[in-house]
Amino acid sequence: MFVSWGSVVHRRRWLVAVAIVLFTVVGGAWGAGVFGALSQGGYEDPSSEAARATATAKEALGRQGGDLVVIYTAPDGGTIDDPALGEKITAKLRALPKDKVDSALSYWDTRAPQFADADKQRGLAVITMRSGDENERISQYPELRDQLQVDGVRTQIAGFVPMAAAINETTQSDLIKAEIVSVPLTLVLLVVIFGGLVAASLPVAVGGLAILGSLGVLRIIASFTEVSTFAVNVASLLGLGLAIDYGLFMVGRFREEIAAGRSTPDAVRRTVGTAGRTVAFSATLLIIALAGLMLFPQGFLKSVAYGGMSAVGIAALVSLTLLPALLGMLGKRVDSLGLPWRKKAKSAEDEGRGWRRLAGGVMKRPVTVAVPIVAGLLLLGAPFLGASFGAVTEKVLPASDATRQATETLNSQFPGLANDGAQLVLKGRDGKAPDQQALGQFIAAVDNVPGVSAVQPTGAAKDVVTLTAKLPGDSMSDAAKEAVKAIRAVQPPAGTDLLVGGMTAQVTDSLDAIIEQLPLMAVVVVGATLLLMFLAFGSLLLPIKAVVMSALSLSATFGVLVWVFQDGHLADWIGVTPGPLEAGIVVLMAAVVFGLSTDYEVFLMSRMVEARAKGASTEEAVSTGIAKTGRVISAAAILLIVVTGAFAFSNVAMMRFVGVGMILALALDATIVRMLLVPAVMKLLGNAAWWAPGPLKRFQQRVGLQESEDLPEGTSERERSPQPVG
Structure with a gap:
């Protein structure tokens, strides 16, 4: 042939x-x-429990926020409680294009303590983009990145979309x-x-x-x-x-x-x-x-x-x-x-003599x-x-990269928000969410899992209730992975199914x-x-x-x-x-x-x-x-x-x-x-x-798949x- x-x-x-x-x-x-x-994307198993947890929560409650996490650092000698600084940042956030941004939740709107670092030198704004398409959000990010900058204020942007971009x-x-x-x-x-x-x-x-x-x-x-x-x-x-x-x-x-x-x-x-x-x-x-x-x-x-x-x-x-x-x-x-x-x-024969020897x-x-x-x-x-396996994180980027530096600042100064933790999704089998008493008992059982803390509801709609739980150590640590396994073993309220998601669960x-x-x-x-x-x-x-x-x-x-x-x-x-x-x-x-x-x-x-x-x-x-x-x-x-x-x-x-x-x-x-x-x-x-x-x-x-050298006409x-x- x-x-x-x-x-x-x-x-x-x-x-x-x-x-x-x-x-x-x-x-x-x-x-x-x-x-x-x-x-x-594409690093997770779309049929996994973690993926189903995310899909179930999204279907019931809509897409959850956190596409961009903006860290604003007050000028030297100031704090984020400075009224003039707050006005400048708030004005910037309100001016973001509505066709690209669904919501912008910040420290200056909520005064939530978890949105500020211990010294009140840095404050956060959490931006949720409107598009449901991941690639579209990534393509829109460069425009938003420029619009989030505030004159005289150091601005860092972390989150999945900036890292992907x-x-x-x-x-x-x-x-x-x-x-x-x-x-x-x-x-x-x-x-x-x-x-x-x-x-x-x-x-x-x-x-x-x-x-x-x-x-x-x-x-x-x-x-x-x-x-x-x-x-x-x-x-x-x-x-x-x-x-x-x-x-x-x-x-x-x-x-x-x-x-x-x-x-x-x-x-x-x-x-x-x-x-x-x-x-x-x-x-x-x-x-x-x-x-x-x-x-x-x-x-x-x-x-x-x-x-x-x-x-x-x-x-x-x-x-x-x-x-x-x-x-x-x-x-x-x-x-x-x-x-x-x-x-x-040299001739072909001479060239091959060294290899032949x-x-x-x-x-x-x-x-x-x-x-x-x-x-x-x-x-x-x-x-x-002795190989161990983890997720794609900011560490794949060089140490000088702005997105990696922003993520490292978030991890070190806002540890409560940096730990992805576990997302718990309870879905009723009969179209009804579990009652408050059963939910409270379940939360207590999860809270008793070694290393797990801060278990709290984050949303409810129809027959779905979502909760978050803080995992021990780094989200990719063995302790966090073991905690996810232990949470999945907890008996959910009668008539409900438990799905556990989050970064640790996705990687596992x-x-x-x-x-x-x-x-x-x-x-x-x-x-x-x-x-x-x-x-x-x-x-x-x-x-x-x-x-x-x-x-x-x-x-x-x-x-x-x-x-x-x-x-x-x-x-x-x-x-x-x-x-x-x-x-x-x-x-x-x-x-x-x-x-x-x-x-x-x-x-x-x-x-x-x-x-x-x-x-x-x-x-x-x-x-x-x-x-x-x-x-x-x-x-x-x-x-x-x-x-x-x-x-x-x-x-x-x-x-x-x-x-x-x-x-x-x-x-x-x-x-x-x-x-x-x-x-x-x-x-x-x-x-x-x-x-x-x-x-x-x-x-x-x-x-006859073998190759032939002797091929006369x-x-x-x-x-x-x-x-x-x-």
């Missing part, structure tokens, strides 16, 4: 090129509108900066790798078009479901990085075919039939890994899955259409504008190499056993949902990977080995991330505030790292299987595979580190977590795991590495498919 497709693309190269360029450019121009429809603005700015830096740097690296400007520019061009195409797909998806701002960042950088990697493999193979003296049509056909087949297979594996995120109920993870799958799919599509079309147009001119050292370049050295002492590496990876992964429920679905995701992703790898390699042990290698790389990466981002080692050096990990980000990283690890395994093992199919021994097949792919895999890892590693310089801790994780995972996987551990394990497995039961092997050979598809040797 791929051989035939290569021939079609070459014959229709101008039509294919024009169609793909128009598709991606027009799609990208239209897709740019997705930035106005992005969401900052700050994260949105920062991530968009970081993405632009990352692409401005990573794309030129990637081009320079490709020029060094290829030794020529024309060859180097092709993967970058494919990467740019892949970004545009993925934006168009995301715009379509956003019209049907929620798309997180984080999904766009992941899609853009993952699409660019993988498109460049795929381009590197395709262009490298094409140049290899041209250097062997083949005609341009034959070189294009062979490139698509070999490297193109592997690109398609690798992209499929990565899409399956990302599709595992759709099993979770959180909208954030679903939208990241949509974005990542779109980016990988578009990157593969452009690599298998536009790129071979461009190669067909260029032919031998692909080496045009070569750099001076290009003329002194490395593989040979490893296979002479496989146990000596494998045991320390496995032990080291397990040791690196050990800190993950979300984590429980992830833990519940995680085994299913592992079974689906690992099962699909094992099946597809068997169809490609014709062996039972090679797919299992690949999964184990990916798991070792993944565990080591997460262990280091916990050591840094949670335990705080080197946290000051990389500019993050230590704290619990966001479970959704961890699951996202697991899917991406597992997929990329498997991706490199496919490129390496395909060459080994190819050599084995031609009669090579296990040692010869391993040496050949390392020799032919070592340089390419290393270069691909470096390029992907440059592109996705740009996350590491983001001002948002979540993105920095992903960036550092990608650098660690790619560096470990492309060096220690693929170039050292894989040949050692293959030597230990020996001929058993290639074994499969006869019926299964015959079935695999009929499917005029042969049948069955003849083109190499037959693995048992």
